[in-house]
Amino acid sequence: MLDQEHPLSRLIEELKKIPSIGGKTAQRIAFYIIGIPQGEADRLADAIKDAKQNIFYCSVCNSLTHVDPCMYCSNPKRDQEVLCVVEEPFNISSIEKTGIFRGVYHVLHGALSPLKGIGPDELKTDKLIERLNKGQFKEIILATNPTAEGEATALYLVRLLKDFPIKKTRLAMGLPVGSDIDFADQVTIKKSLEGRTELTE
Numbered sequence: 001m002l003d004q005e006h007p008l009s010r011l012i013e014e015l016k017k018i019p020s021i022g023g024k025t026a027q028r029i030a031f032y033i034i035g036i037p038q039g040e041a042d043r044l045a046d047a048i049k050d051a052k053q054n055i056f057y058c059s060v061c062n063s064l065t066h067v068d069p070c071m072y073c074s075n076p077k078r079d080q081e082v083l084c085v086v087e088e089p090f091n092i093s094s095i096e097k098t099g100i101f102r103g104v105y106h107v108l109h110g111a112l113s114p115l116k117g118i119g120p121d122e123l124k125t126d127k128l129i130e131r132l133n134k135g136q137f138k139e140i141i142l143a144t145n146p147t148a149e150g151e152a153t154a155l156y157l158v159r160l161l162k163d164f165p166i167k168k169t170r171l172a173m174g175l176p177v178g179s180d181i182d183f184a185d186q187v188t189i190k191k192s193l194e195g196r197t198e199l200t201e
Contacts, residue, residue, distance in 0.1 A: 011030045011034075060131070061107055062089075063092055073104060078104055079104070081103070081137055082141065083105070083106055083131070083132075083135070083141070084104070084105050084106070084141040085140060085141065085142050086107055087109075087111050087144050087150065087181075088182075094189060095143065097189070098186050100193055101193055108128075108153070109123070109124055110122060110123060111147070111152070111153040113149045123153070125157070132164050140167070141169050141170075142171075144157075154170055168198060168200075169196040170196060170199050171195075172192045172195030172196050
């Protein structure tokens, strides 16, 4: 049994703080890191430091980026009339893997969850409304997760945006209820995008 001050114990404890990483997985990762050559360990540490120092939130869509605006917002080939709203930045990569969505994104950084202390004020809706006022959007896709929190967030956004003459759609329920977009396969996400439905209050 290692004491808490042991370097390996400290590494395991830090790894356990990562979401979805339990004690056994943290231990396996820690032993892997200890077993790799020093050069690889240094590159890993440098990559973490570089990401932490140089990645920030896009001033337009709130996604993670190293340039501002991000590559989605600044790409002239993307459809600036279709806006896809997601809960977290990593949801974007899941949708992009389908290869069919060519619009732009907006990241809320969460979903309504009173138990977690996340209310309307914690979501990035002010910037969303600002974008809708400035832009020429014809459709807004509410791509929140098919969970109780995601559904509540989508309904809240429909009410919040009721005065905007914009088509509001929700991803089709090809996505299993209770799951996260990030864990869905590309075919499921593609079908959900293709079968999205219009929302009304």
